[in-house]
Amino acid sequence: MVNLIGQEQVSFDNDPTDTADKEHILAAIDIGTNSIHMVVVRIQPALPAFTIIDREKDTVRLGDRSQETGDLTPEAMARAIAALRRCQEVAKSLNVEQTIAVATSAVREAPNGREFIKRIEAELGLFVNLISGQEEARRIYLGVLSGMEFNNQPHIIIDIGGGSTELILGDSHEPRSLSSTKVGAVRMTAEFVKTDPISNSEFVYLQAFVRGQLERAVEELKVQLQPGEIPRLVGTSGTIETIAIIHAQEKLGFIPSPLTGYQVSLKEIKELINRWRKLSYAQRAVIPGMSDRRSEIIIAGAVILQEAMILLGIDSVTLCERSLREGVIVDWMLTHGLIEDRLRYQNSVRERSVIKIATKYGVNLEYSDRVAKFAVSLFDQTQGLLHNWGKRERELLWAAAMLHSCGHYISHSSHHKHSYYLIRNGELLGYTETEVEIIANLARFHRKSSPKKKHDSYQNLPSKKYRQIVSQLSALLRLAVALDRRQIGAIQQFKCEYQPNIMELHLHLQPSQSDDKCVLELWSLDYKKDVFEAEYNVKLIAHLDPADVAIVN
Known part of the structure; x- marks a missing residue:
């Protein structure tokens, strides 16, 4: 049992080797x-x-x-x-x-x-x-799971931020629904609250707008509930914490510690809203438990909570003090193999998310899997010889190889450009925004022009290092695609032989069928090798070895 519950005694580049051995x-x-x-x-x-x-x-x-x-x-x-x-x-x-x-x-x-x-x-x-809205929701889910026991029962999590509200449905295992809607306490206040105290007309319009914006996310979440399931609502964020603190002070005369587990009913939330909306910012600011800055946005935040509860048909919310920040920590622990029980499914969240996107856009998984295996084999066999990228970059290359052809979903013409768009907007979970950008760029440049400064997608990468990753790994992906040119698995395996004295890389290819000369694969390699040769400053020479000769990688 992972001891993450109730522990209130409680970049891209990290890859510590002794993570499991020390604090x-x-x-x-x-x-x-x-x-x-x-x-x-x-x-x-x-x-x-x-x-x-x-x-x-x-x-x-x-x-x-x-x-x-x-x-x-x-x-x-x-x-x-x-x-x-x-x-x-x-x-x-x-x-x-x-x-x-x-x-x-x-x-x-x-x-x-x-x-x-x-x-x-x-x-x-x-x-x-x-991070994307869905990735934010996923990490919020991890954070809440680290602070509350769900006992395999369905829970809905609502996190009301300044610019967005996340709704999550989960039951200790994989989240069933993740959504992020552009309604937040700061955003709604800026757009709809112009009077102080808020006027009746503004308040009514605010309620209506929030409800309209949340309806779709709530309906999508409800579809994932099984017949007879009655979920508990868990609330995180400053808005809900402020509501709980003020409610506890008024009802109990003190603030429970920890506050996690404290409940407030919908009826009590409505009463607080009706009282607060008649007060000015300054008057709300002197309420015990209400900060000056929170008093400015509390009406909009509380209305978001109220309308979500009405739409969900839930009459109370339970506070959890853990959220995105703690979820970032749990995600780090998962990434580094420190959690192996009820959250173990999260270790493969990247892989499952890639497969889900590939399936959504009709990718031939058998073909893309072969290309991915070729790509990572090229990566592994040239690591330390032609490049020094590590585990994280290898994972990004795998994902790009799996998704490189998804642009066919839109059109065969310029499908590499369509692949970039679909990957960038596909809500890949488990990846940072920069990592998604790298994957999309790798797919974008698996054919046609090599990456150049004139390409907007390439320039979107945040630094020279990430552009170098794309330049070098996309050259590997080009060769991997060429190795399965006919998409029939004509090449069974291959071995890289690097000759540094003459700057040559020999590819010894073994065909799957002894009588297959793999003419199209050899032609494709020859056609696509220019980018690889220029990037790594080597000459690429492909050899077709007999099918009955074992190749040891």
């Missing part, structure tokens, strides 16, 4: 629309469990974007940079060995969001992973 101190930072949160934990692999040793929060309001352009404003970015610098100082004082940072709705949607991420890396040396 680790990690920090997870959530760059949200309203606030920047950090949690610092001590991971105990032997249990495995993590102990929360510090929490930090700073309200920076990245969601206060330019009304004309939608850009993050200079003021908001400056506040965020300052908050992140403070987080780094705290992390350093606690001997944090690795900081994992993720950015969500505000940065995801802003036209200058990627530039902001580059600025953070340049000024602070902090790499930020931009």
